[in-house]
Amino acid sequence: MAKKLAKSTISQRRVLDAAAKMFRDYGYAGTTMRAIADESDLKAGSIYYHYKSKDELITAVLDLGINTVINTVQDALDALPETATGRERIETAVRAHLSAIIENGDYTLATRRVFGQVPEAIRLKNTKLRDSYGATWQNILRDAHDRGExxxxxxxxxARLFILGALNWTVEWYKPGGRMIDDVAREFTSVVVDGLAGQQGSFGLSDVGT
Amino acid sequence: MAKKLAKSTISQRRVLDAAAKMFRDYGYAGTTMRAIADESDLKAGSIYYHYKSKDELITAVLDLGINTVINTVQDALDALPETATGRERIETAVRAHLSAIIENGDYTLATRRVFGQVPEAIRLKNTKLRDSYGATWQNILRDAHDRGExxxxxxxxxARLFILGALNWTVEWYKPGGRMIDDVAREFTSVVVDGLAGQQGSFGLSDVGT
DNA sequence: TCCAAAACCTAACACTAGTTAGAAAAAACA
DNA sequence: TGTTTTTTCTAACTAGTGTTAGGTTTTGGA
Incomplete structure (x- = not known):
């Protein structure tokens, strides 16, 4: 099991969800406390009972966004047997990452969209989390390489930057109700591990439309 | 040759450059007309001599950002001989795309960061440009596939979404003075075409550090 | 040199931002 | 029930927003 997240009251979470959604759609400066209040059925002043500033809100959204991804991927990897191949580990991480960013789209999209607009101090703390996640992936790749697979x-x-970039970009085009996450994960792994020219037919969807 | 861009005076371009830089760093709502004015050595009111609103400014930044990428890639592809292989076309497009988004980082980063925060009408027009660029890539891939390469x-x-996502993400981590664009382009192509497990040593940098 | 057009500035307007203090309501507990 | 605690609201303040009208400077050609 990965690290536990901080507990929060129902109201706190309602405000946080609203904040994530608004930050996602309108950016950091573009999101007003009054808009967050509307979305969470409160008045603007009431938010300050739960969070003492707009900065504290964005911090919470950013941290939750990344921690969710980190924990989901780590849990999925931990659940794998020792005997899992490098390819299985990669595909598992890909699928877990996709699940996390798609099912928590508000937070992860908000994280990506406002990250560059946030005060320096907040960004720095969040960057440490991001770096540790990058290290996780580096380990997956190096491990598979060391095993000689x-x-x-x-x-x-x-390769790691390439993979994570492609995965993070998914939230831009993925539409719920379209392709299944599992299919996307399998295709992604196929392109990364085998390449466009590799293992013909073994993993392809051949032609499932757009 | 690709489509010509609209001409503009020196001052107009100076304001536009400043706007792109500010939008990139602070988002759409977070960028004030006074900040753009400061960056371009003007007073806030003077901007309205060149652009009649903030919306017109962001529109210009978004369009220039994408058009630059489209034209750079199209020109590079047109310069290729008829006999170019599918792999060469892919690597050429990868390198051109990377060059465009890195050398015009202010515009392309601004484009990505504010795209989701901009009024609907502006976003729609820009989306048409994006879709046509996606079609260009689809053609590259399909063409190479049809040639049986x-x-x-x-x-x-x-695969296209995967590739473009990875490429667009590059601006997040690429540092000028680090790796050369050509090296990155070659590695990317290698991962995409051959996969992590393919063509050992033929294209690798093996270990050039971070 | 003079003059008209282009480029820029000043000062203000109406409006909205984040935030706060204190009153009011709801919930929890006795 | 009454009382305390938690939660929410109201109303306001200061600072900063995009934008504009009208005046001032700069530019470039006759």
């Missing part, structure tokens, strides 16, 4: 010519750091 | 099991639409 694939002798790659690619630089692992670049 | 690789029989891929991967779904091409997903």
């Amino acid at each position: 694939f002798q790659t010519g690619a630089d692992l750091t670049l | 690789f029989q891929t099991g991967a779904d091409l639409t997903l």
